Amino acid sequence: MVDPMTTCGCCECVAVVLPLCNGVMTVNRDYKGDTPCGMKFTTLAGTIGGGKQTPGFLGHSKFNITQNKFLAAEGGLRRLVWMPKMLKDEIMERLQKRCQEIGCPDLPEKIADETVGITEEQILPFLQERKHPALEMEPLI
Amino acid sequence: MALKPLDIFKHLPKTNCKECGFPTCLAFAMQVALGKTELANCTQLSEESKKRLSQASSPPIRTITLGSEKSKVNLGGETVMFRHEKTFYNPPPIGILLSEGLSDEEIDRRLEKFCSLIYERVGLTLQGEVIAVEDKGQGRFLATVKKAFNTGKCLLLISPEAENLIKAAEICQGTKPLLFLAGQVPTEKLAQVAKATSLPIVVSSNTLEGIAKMTAVLSDQGVTDLVIYPEVNSVGTLLKNLVLIRRAAIHGGVRQLGYPVLAMPARLTDDLLTQTMYACLAIAKYASLVILSDLSGEILFPLLLERLNLFTDPQRPLATVQGLYEIGQPGRDAPLLVTSNFSLTYFIVSGEIQNSRVPAYLLVVDTEGLSVLTAWAADKLNAEKIATLVKQTKIEEKIDHRTLILPGVVAGIAGELEEELPGWKILLGPREAAYIPVFLKNWKP
Numbered sequence A: 001m002v003d004p005m006t007t008c009g010c011c012e013c014v015a016v017v018l019p020l021c022n023g024v025m026t027v028n029r030d031y032k033g034d035t036p037c038g039m040k041f042t043t044l045a046g047t048i049g050g051g052k053q054t055p056g057f058l059g060h061s062k063f064n065i066t067q068n069k070f071l072a073a074e075g076g077l078r079r080l081v082w083m084p085k086m087l088k089d090e091i092m093e094r095l096q097k098r099c100q101e102i103g104c105p106d107l108p109e110k111i112a113d114e115t116v117g118i119t120e121e122q123i124l125p126f127l128q129e130r131k132h133p134a135l136e137m138e139p140l141i
Numbered sequence B: 001m002a003l004k005p006l007d008i009f010k011h012l013p014k015t016n017c018k019e020c021g022f023p024t025c026l027a028f029a030m031q032v033a034l035g036k037t038e039l040a041n042c043t044q045l046s047e048e049s050k051k052r053l054s055q056a057s058s059p060p061i062r063t064i065t066l067g068s069e070k071s072k073v074n075l076g077g078e079t080v081m082f083r084h085e086k087t088f089y090n091p092p093p094i095g096i097l098l099s100e101g102l103s104d105e106e107i108d109r110r111l112e113k114f115c116s117l118i119y120e121r122v123g124l125t126l127q128g129e130v131i132a133v134e135d136k137g138q139g140r141f142l143a144t145v146k147k148a149f150n151t152g153k154c155l156l157l158i159s160p161e162a163e164n165l166i167k168a169a170e171i172c173q174g175t176k177p178l179l180f181l182a183g184q185v186p187t188e189k190l191a192q193v194a195k196a197t198s199l200p201i202v203v204s205s206n207t208l209e210g211i212a213k214m215t216a217v218l219s220d221q222g223v224t225d226l227v228i229y230p231e232v233n234s235v236g237t238l239l240k241n242l243v244l245i246r247r248a249a250i251h252g253g254v255r256q257l258g259y260p261v262l263a264m265p266a267r268l269t270d271d272l273l274t275q276t277m278y279a280c281l282a283i284a285k286y287a288s289l290v291i292l293s294d295l296s297g298e299i300l301f302p303l304l305l306e307r308l309n310l311f312t313d314p315q316r317p318l319a320t321v322q323g324l325y326e327i328g329q330p331g332r333d334a335p336l337l338v339t340s341n342f343s344l345t346y347f348i349v350s351g352e353i354q355n356s357r358v359p360a361y362l363l364v365v366d367t368e369g370l371s372v373l374t375a376w377a378a379d380k381l382n383a384e385k386i387a388t389l390v391k392q393t394k395i396e397e398k399i400d401h402r403t404l405i406l407p408g409v410v411a412g413i414a415g416e417l418e419e420e421l422p423g424w425k426i427l428l429g430p431r432e433a434a435y436i437p438v439f440l441k442n443w444k445p
């Protein structure tokens, strides 16, 4: 996230840091609504593609979310605090498996989605209540 | 260096109070970094952070503006060492030197020649911008300045006499020349002239340390419209100095050298072709203003092209202007096609229409330089945009039929477009431009 790789601009998802939640959110191309970082996918896509590198913003694939290198420098999948419901449902099987692997089998339920909120303030209480691991991790910024 | 969103964000209050009109501080920081909004729009920012941020975000190299409304050029203002890191902003103006040693006829000849060298290429006007006039104490300086002033070009006025410079500056009403007080000049004197005329002035020395010392003194006195001129006697030293200055300003944060740089190949040799090679080097490597002794077409044109190539913005795809284009002489039943404004797309599509020999209307939508499919994916080519443009261009008054030919690859928006354009039939064209000729030959309104 400090020196993110650029993409050609056609990545499936964009991950962004959420400073308040000390975590990272990601949003897929098909999700057209607002996100907790205050920007929609289309705006975010402009920050990571076509040779641009913007610290704190990272383009990646859906599959990448459940790979072991996802956000490796930031502590991996444990950092993920928000993703659209449709994306979560789509990759649920692999997500559960990966969460098992990293020893947080209940992580999927701790990751917020748009039904919880689309601002950082809305999702923070949810994360606190469910004791999301990102809150305990070392500060992102 | 340009600030990244997170660097800006670190200084923001992080309260997401939304006063700035953005939903989060991060979104705001993003827009500030993109230059789309001003830091001042955050109402909650402490004075302390404001100061630190504006210092950090102030450009490492000052921008100096010369000329009049019409002949305006910017010097400096660069933020990177290499074009691919972001972009170069201000192409160095190129000019000729009228020294007093020249005869009147020669001065007139050079002026006339210089002003006649204008080239139109890819929708741009390319030309040299600056005339330097040098006082050699023969009493003809002011007369030459007048001549040069009448051409409407930007001026660089060079004289060892402060008084002459001030007088010359007075001639140049309504335009901003650059002043150069030549010789071993005490900094105090420079400050006086700069203050008396409120014009940008050249600081010269044969060492970079010397220049840095002078600019530091001047900026302390509030004189900051400066252009620096490292005096050199070989092209090697010129290159070395140009690179060192740029590096110091961009990477070393050396504010004292954060000014545009004047390069004068005219002073290095009398041979014009050698000067041209030096100029070529100076344009590529960081000069902000380049003066040769004379220019002719075969010398200026390659320099202008070199400059154009280096100073186009690599971040922005080449784009054609949005609008309705007529290809051939389309009549009232000519086909109407839609495409994006990526230059390459436009040239290919319009070329294929020409190949078909069917006169047609081509509606070019502003997709910010993206090709059709990419623009569609980024929502920059959509039904709404096309419909708006159809109405704006009043195409309905030009053709009798109501059929719009959409690129085959964006079939997905045909339905929406029919809704946006009641009474219109949306026809799917070929998926590739190569098939346009066949398609158009079979087309009937």
Ligand code: SF4
Binding pocket: B012, B013, B014, B015, B016, B017, B018, B019, B020, B021, B022, B023, B024, B025, B028, B029, B041, B042, B043, B044, B045
């Ligand atoms: S006004 Fe300042 S503090 Fe408030 S949301 Fe905008 S950036 Fe954040």
